[in-house]
Amino acid sequence: MIFYFSGTGNSQRVAQEIADVTNDELISIHQYLKLNQSGNFESNKPWVFVTPTYAWRMPKVVERWIQETSFNHQTNAYFVLTCAGSTGNAIKYVKKICKEKKWNFKGLTEIIMPENYLAMFPTPSASECQAILEKAKPSILATAQQILKGESFKNISPSFKGRLSSGPVHSLYYTLLVHDRGFKVSNQCVSCKKCAQRCPLNNIEMKNGKPIWKGNCTHCMACISGCPTKAIDYKSKTKDRYHYYIKKD
Ligand SMILES: Cc1cc2nc3c(=O)[nH]c(=O)nc-3n(C[C@H](O)[C@H](O)[C@H](O)COP(=O)(O)O)c2cc1C
Numbered sequence: 001m002i003f004y005f006s007g008t009g010n011s012q013r014v015a016q017e018i019a020d021v022t023n024d025e026l027i028s029i030h031q032y033l034k035l036n037q038s039g040n041f042e043s044n045k046p047w048v049f050v051t052p053t054y055a056w057r058m059p060k061v062v063e064r065w066i067q068e069t070s071f072n073h074q075t076n077a078y079f080v081l082t083c084a085g086s087t088g089n090a091i092k093y094v095k096k097i098c099k100e101k102k103w104n105f106k107g108l109t110e111i112i113m114p115e116n117y118l119a120m121f122p123t124p125s126a127s128e129c130q131a132i133l134e135k136a137k138p139s140i141l142a143t144a145q146q147i148l149k150g151e152s153f154k155n156i157s158p159s160f161k162g163r164l165s166s167g168p169v170h171s172l173y174y175t176l177l178v179h180d181r182g183f184k185v186s187n188q189c190v191s192c193k194k195c196a197q198r199c200p201l202n203n204i205e206m207k208n209g210k211p212i213w214k215g216n217c218t219h220c221m222a223c224i225s226g227c228p229t230k231a232i233d234y235k236s237k238t239k240d241r242y243h244y245y246i247k248k249d
């Protein structure tokens with residue numbers, strides 16, 4: 001069974017491509033988060049989790065959801081993290097979850113996809129994103145085939161920098177920078193409500209036809225990147241950045 005969480009569509013695309021090869025069921029964690037629900041699952045096929053990398057680890061909201069959800073029968077678990085460059089030492093924290101769940105860790109693999117974090121970093125142009133997506137195809141296919149054959153992923157050995165990034169830097173990063181205080185909306189807003197509907201944490205409310213952010217944000221970038229009129233900005237640097245969004249509703 002393939003579970004995915006995706007802010008802007010990279011992880012959704014990878015999960016879908018894996019499901020096409022393995023002929024497995026696809027579950028959107030987003031739907032459960034929206035309803036504030038954990039789950040109760042049963043499968044004969046391995047558990048496969050496909051998520052973005054947030055501050056060199058799986059997103060905290062996903063970690064929590066996995067911890068609170070029941071997974072029955074199957075004990076093999078694969079982790080596929082999409083990222084823009086590095087998953088650091090994410091493997092350490094994923095192994096911890098496997099230990100808690102009494103799962104057989106079948107490996108963590110990273111798939112390089114376009115950078116979506118426009119609130120913090122410059123994003124690639126549309127054509128650069130296209131090239132990155134093309135380049136990722138063979139790795140996605142190879143990953144899917146390994147899962148299909150029941151093979152373990154190759155081990156990733158984290159560097160010292162990776163260990164620091166996924167450890168203390170990760171915690172500090174979330175505490176200091178992952179908040180919604182930088183979001184603002186312009187008059188380009190056409191009150192379509194897509195931002196509110198797409199927020200996995202129901203953190204956006206419409207007030208007088210405009211979104212307001214309520215203080216529980218995981219920086220998934222769905223609201224800002226998916227806005228059809230580019231009416232949302234984060235602080236002052238996002239106007240000129242490419243708003244990468246390939247997610248299918
Ligand atoms: C909050 C946040 C943190 C991120 N941290 C990392 C990171 O530590 N390493 C990395 O390579 N990419 C990082 N990225 C980039 C995303 O992991 C990458 O673009 C991912 O494929 C987005 O997946 P999605 O489209 O499924 O949401 C980050 C993006 C966001 C929004």
Ligand code: SF4
Pocket residue numbers: 185188189190191192193194195196209210211226227228229230231232
């Ligand atoms: S998605 Fe954009 S246009 Fe639609 S309501 Fe939100 S801010 Fe306004």
Ligand code: SF4
Pocket residue numbers: 007180195198199200201202203204213216217218219220221222223224
């Ligand atoms: S407010 Fe925007 S960035 Fe934050 S979790 Fe919701 S959709 Fe994602």
